[in-house]
Structure formats: C-alpha cells, structure tokens
Amino acid sequence: MAKNQSEYLIKRNNNEYEVVIGLEVHAQVLSESKLFSSAPTKFGAEPNTQVSLVDAAFPGMLPVINEFCIKQAVKTGIGLNAKINKKSIFDRKNYFYADLPQGYQISQYKNPIVGEGSIVLDLTTGEKIVGIERLHLEQDAGKSIHDMDPQNTLVDLNRSGIALMEIVSKPDLRSLEEVNAYIKKLRSIMRYLGTCDGNMQEGSLRADVNVSVRKKGQKGFGTRCEIKNVNSIKFMQMAIDYEANRQVDVIEEGGTIDQETRLFDIKKNETRLMRSKEDAHDYRYFPDPDLLPLELSDKFINDLKKNIPELPDEKKKRFIEKFKLSPYEANILVSDIETSKYFEEVIEKSDVKLSTNWITGELFALLNEKNLEISQNPISAKNLSKLINLIKDGTISGKIAKSVFEIMADEGKDPQIIVEEKGLKQQSDPKEIEKLIDKVITDNPDKVKEYKSGKDKLFGFFVGQVMKVSGGKANPQLVNEILKKKLL
Numbered sequence: 001m002a003k004n005q006s007e008y009l010i011k012r013n014n015n016e017y018e019v020v021i022g023l024e025v026h027a028q029v030l031s032e033s034k035l036f037s038s039a040p041t042k043f044g045a046e047p048n049t050q051v052s053l054v055d056a057a058f059p060g061m062l063p064v065i066n067e068f069c070i071k072q073a074v075k076t077g078i079g080l081n082a083k084i085n086k087k088s089i090f091d092r093k094n095y096f097y098a099d100l101p102q103g104y105q106i107s108q109y110k111n112p113i114v115g116e117g118s119i120v121l122d123l124t125t126g127e128k129i130v131g132i133e134r135l136h137l138e139q140d141a142g143k144s145i146h147d148m149d150p151q152n153t154l155v156d157l158n159r160s161g162i163a164l165m166e167i168v169s170k171p172d173l174r175s176l177e178e179v180n181a182y183i184k185k186l187r188s189i190m191r192y193l194g195t196c197d198g199n200m201q202e203g204s205l206r207a208d209v210n211v212s213v214r215k216k217g218q219k220g221f222g223t224r225c226e227i228k229n230v231n232s233i234k235f236m237q238m239a240i241d242y243e244a245n246r247q248v249d250v251i252e253e254g255g256t257i258d259q260e261t262r263l264f265d266i267k268k269n270e271t272r273l274m275r276s277k278e279d280a281h282d283y284r285y286f287p288d289p290d291l292l293p294l295e296l297s298d299k300f301i302n303d304l305k306k307n308i309p310e311l312p313d314e315k316k317k318r319f320i321e322k323f324k325l326s327p328y329e330a331n332i333l334v335s336d337i338e339t340s341k342y343f344e345e346v347i348e349k350s351d352v353k354l355s356t357n358w359i360t361g362e363l364f365a366l367l368n369e370k371n372l373e374i375s376q377n378p379i380s381a382k383n384l385s386k387l388i389n390l391i392k393d394g395t396i397s398g399k400i401a402k403s404v405f406e407i408m409a410d411e412g413k414d415p416q417i418i419v420e421e422k423g424l425k426q427q428s429d430p431k432e433i434e435k436l437i438d439k440v441i442t443d444n445p446d447k448v449k450e451y452k453s454g455k456d457k458l459f460g461f462f463v464g465q466v467m468k469v470s471g472g473k474a475n476p477q478l479v480n481e482i483l484k485k486k487l488l
Helices: 067-079 176-193 233-252 298-306 312-323 327-334 337-347 352-370 381-392 398-411 415-422 430-443 445-452 456-469 476-486
Strands: 002-004 007-012 015-028 091-094 104-107 117-123 126-139 143-145 154-156 163-169 205-215 225-230 260-265 270-276
Touching (some): 067 126, 104 126, 205 233, 233 270, 312 327, 327 352, 352 398, 381 415, 398 415, 430 476
Antiparallel strands (some): 007 015, 015 163, 260 270
C-alpha cells in the first residue's frame, strides 16, 4: 500500500487503484422519548420495558411526531452548514424483519429534512472539505438476540421507534485517515450541539460504509459495496481495508464487482455477502398516510439558529487568535466539548502556555493510561490551575510538579496542601543554593578542571549534582545562574 498525502493506493502488478469511500452514519437523536411515541429511550433498560403501543404496532395506534427530535435534526443540519428543507415527507420503507413489528420503517426518502452541507476535516496534510448529501430522520428497529436461547431468536423492542438521524456523506473520502477524521469531527459537532452523544459502544453512533475502487486517474466511480452496521472507527478502517483489497483482487483476476450488501466479521477480519443490494423500488417506498408533510416556518429555523453554540471550527479559530495556540494544539483542545470547557476553566486563572502543555501532555497521558474520558478526570480544573500557578511563581519545580500531579490523580487533593504536607517547596534562597553549589564544586575537583579546560557539556553534570543534593528542590533557574558564575 502506497500513501500519497491522505489517500492510499492499492498496488497490483502494474496497476494502482484508488479507494473511494462514502459513509451513511446513523446517529441516535439525544431525546428522552422516541420519534413517534412518548416511550423512554434510556440505555440498558430491561428488555421490552420501554415500548409503547405505537412501537409495538398495535392496530389503530397512530404515530405523532416528536417536536424535540425535529429540533435536534434541524440543529444538526445547521451545524453541518446544510440546507434546511422547509417541507419534508415521512415515507414507509417496507421490509420484513422479526424486530420490525410494523412490517415497515418510517423514514424519509425523496424529501429529507436536511439537504446538502459540508464538514471540514483536520488532517495531517491540512484541511479537506467533505460534502454531506443529506440528513434524514427515521425510526430505529428493535434488536434480535440470538445467543440467549439455543433454539430461538428473542426480540427486544426497546430500540423500536428511537429517533435516528441518517447522515449521508458524498463519496469524497479517500483514505482510512479521512474516515477517522470524518467520524470524529461529525461526532464532535453533534456533541457540541447536544443532538447525539456519539457513544459507539452503546450503539448510538454506527455507520454503513460504502466502498468502491477505481484505477488511478479514472474519472468515473467503480461499483460500490455497502458494509452494514459497523460500530467503531477501528472496525470501519479494518472493513474498508479488507473490502478494497477484495475488490482489487476480483478486478485483477478479470472479474466484475457486483453491487451488494456485506457484513464485517470482526473475528475473521473479513467482509462477507449478506444480500444483493436493493434499490429504492425494492422497499416500495410511499408517503406514510398517517403523517402529514412536515412544514417548518422561517421563524422555527431562525430561532434554532440563534441558539447554536460555538462549534469546533469557530472555537479553534478563537483559540488560535486569542490564546496564540498552534493549529495542532487548538485541534486537540476543541475536538471534544468537555476538553475545551476544561481548558478554558484552567486558563481562567493560570498561564495559557503552561496549561496547554500540561493538559495535552501529563493530563492526556493520565487519561489514556487509566482509559478515562475527560468527564471522568480525577483532577479538577481548579486544582490543575493551582498546580500551574505553583510552577509559574517558583514555589515548585516542573519535576516536583509531576510528583504532585500523581498524588492529585490518586487522592484528588489540592496541590497547595500536598506541597505543604510533603515539604516540597522549591529552594529559592540564593545563599542556600550557593552553599549547595560550593559543596558540589569541592567534591568534584577533577570535573571542574575538565570543564574549565573546555568540556562545556559537563555543565549539565554539575546542575544534576546540585539538584541531587537538594533533593530536587533547588530552583533550577537560580542553580544555572549561580553555577555559571562559580565555574568561570
């Protein structure tokens, strides 16, 4: 596999193939009730305890649109710089699954609530704009459970009727890096908006992945295959890599690619045929007779626009301009709304540069090590700010600060109290430091002679010795200043 900027090419014999990727992301709307019923949506409830008569498709039960879900979809569309359609229509998508009691799924086909938009990706090679084809609303199906009974498949209808936003990208993605950046950016935008929590482990964000290949330089697209219901970025990347290589092998052997729906087997790391790809007519789409067309007023849309929070791209720009952060630092700090909030709380009363270094360095390392989200962070923004101020005013050194940081992580204590209890205050009395330096010089006459003869690198040795005899408490800046004078 040869990489060219952010794209990747598959080589076979004398041919190079480009991979073309499009994603259909299914994002669960953050709402306390379902799209067409008042049933709750809490994750992890006992099977079939969050099911209304509408969700179970009892005869005579009619769907009623949840206005809050509509607002969430429109807000997401605004966040995607997309066209909001004032008129949209709910359709019935007909197919039979045991976990689809109605025998159809209420969705949107020709007239979605949100039209074309775009997302800006932050890549190692720079920015890239990826087009959004549409966002439409639909209800989720239930869940079939195959591993609780050796002879029967069980059905849990708790998810039946939950509101989903299907966000369809244009086939603009060309690499695994871009897929990673796209999902993270989309999830970040929705979390900022509060429209989807993006929790892939709980199934609130998953994707159908469309993959095709074409010879490098070819203008038209190859035949695509759709990989259904992939629920992690890692698995998306693995599925794309396998499927793209499978398609290249077929073409190189003289075969043709059939349009089909496939599943990704995570244990075997391969895609396998699920069914031939249906077209729209196979689903017998038609407008749902129980639901009138959804019409939105300009006032409805504009009121939502007024309350859109600062989104990642805007926040990134502000962080760079106001706090003089590098684009790389800003990207990291705005990628998650909780991280950006934490950062701004820390710098409210402490040095920006030091805060940035500590958050992106020590703090992120801690969270990775313990597998924690920023929201589970054991160190409060207030306490980290205090720690940084202790470094800034010379109370403790950077080295001692790392020890204090570890104690803060374990015990959640105020850093000032830790420093006082452990006697960790930095020695900043010039006379005391001078005494330590004199001792080191006296104890190492040979090294002094070597240094004065031209071995300048030995200066670090003397600094290290002074820090050692001080128990790491001597002010490094003062040590350097006084030592230079003593060794002249």
